[in-house]
Amino acid sequence: MSTRRLAVVASTVAALVAVTGVSATAEPGPGIQSTTGVFVTGDWDGDGIDTAGWYFNPTGVWQLRNSNTDGQEDLSFTFGDTNEVGYPVVGDWDGDGDDTIGLVRGGTWLLRNSNTAGTPDVTFTYGDTGSNGRPVGRPVAGDWDGNGTDTPGLRRDNVWLLRNSNSTGGADGTFTYGDQYETGFEVVGDWNGDGYDTIGLVRAGNWFLRNSNSSGAADVAFSYGAEWPDHWPVPGDWDNNNTDTAGVAEPGTWFFRNSNTTGVAEIVFEFV
Numbered sequence: 001m002s003t004r005r006l007a008v009v010a011s012t013v014a015a016l017v018a019v020t021g022v023s024a025t026a027e028p029g030p031g032i033q034s035t036t037g038v039f040v041t042g043d044w045d046g047d048g049i050d051t052a053g054w055y056f057n058p059t060g061v062w063q064l065r066n067s068n069t070d071g072q073e074d075l076s077f078t079f080g081d082t083n084e085v086g087y088p089v090v091g092d093w094d095g096d097g098d099d100t101i102g103l104v105r106g107g108t109w110l111l112r113n114s115n116t117a118g119t120p121d122v123t124f125t126y127g128d129t130g131s132n133g134r135p136v137g138r139p140v141a142g143d144w145d146g147n148g149t150d151t152p153g154l155r156r157d158n159v160w161l162l163r164n165s166n167s168t169g170g171a172d173g174t175f176t177y178g179d180q181y182e183t184g185f186e187v188v189g190d191w192n193g194d195g196y197d198t199i200g201l202v203r204a205g206n207w208f209l210r211n212s213n214s215s216g217a218a219d220v221a222f223s224y225g226a227e228w229p230d231h232w233p234v235p236g237d238w239d240n241n242n243t244d245t246a247g248v249a250e251p252g253t254w255f256f257r258n259s260n261t262t263g264v265a266e267i268v269f270e271f272v
């Protein structure tokens, strides 16, 4: 077991105030994909605990681990093409209790209901395709209406567009959260354990979480981790108490915390 602990710099967390009524189309700051892959977390085996995963877009290979401990992947399979342009998403698309994988290629969502190689179980159009073949905006997924299934969302700058079904159509809810030309990294989770996933932003290690999918100020703000891309924000439910809390990953090491507060990592392990 690693003895490394995440150093958290105590810093003043500025209040995040949402700007309303501003239309924005600019791409957010962080690069949409890392050349070394994308860190993801999900409940791959349906035991109630979110665990680590990794998607390597140059090969389309997913590597998932079922415990937050040092070790190799429990699952490894290909879903995606060589030099895949799709952005990885994770969610419980069919509401059976386990999280599975998906890709967003431009405006096309390709979702699979098992963590295995194969063709998409669900395909639909949501959003637009940019000139580079990637989605316009950053895809997210969450259970916005508390019915047990995760469905799509997009963040375009500070405009969030959420949909409540995995089918072709428009946004069911749209609001602004964040600044115009927002540089933060978007996160989604059930921060307060009420059964609804809501949104958040992580700016340079400062987390700004909101408990409703609406415009307004952050409900919870704290510092955890370093600025992206040193630390990739990966929230999840590490202790199976139905609340999602902060986590960050850097290549090879994962640092999870069981509360949305400033402090050190409570779970640290080496994976990928």
Ligand SMILES: [Ca+2]
Binding pocket: 091, 092, 093, 094, 095, 096, 097, 098, 099, 100, 113
């Ligand atoms: Ca599922």
Ligand SMILES: [Ca+2]
Binding pocket: 142, 143, 144, 145, 146, 147, 148, 149, 150, 151, 164
């Ligand atoms: Ca839902």
Ligand SMILES: [Ca+2]
Binding pocket: 189, 190, 191, 192, 193, 194, 195, 196, 197, 198, 211
């Ligand atoms: Ca919630």
Ligand SMILES: [Ca+2]
Binding pocket: 236, 237, 238, 239, 240, 241, 242, 243, 244, 245, 258
């Ligand atoms: Ca938890």
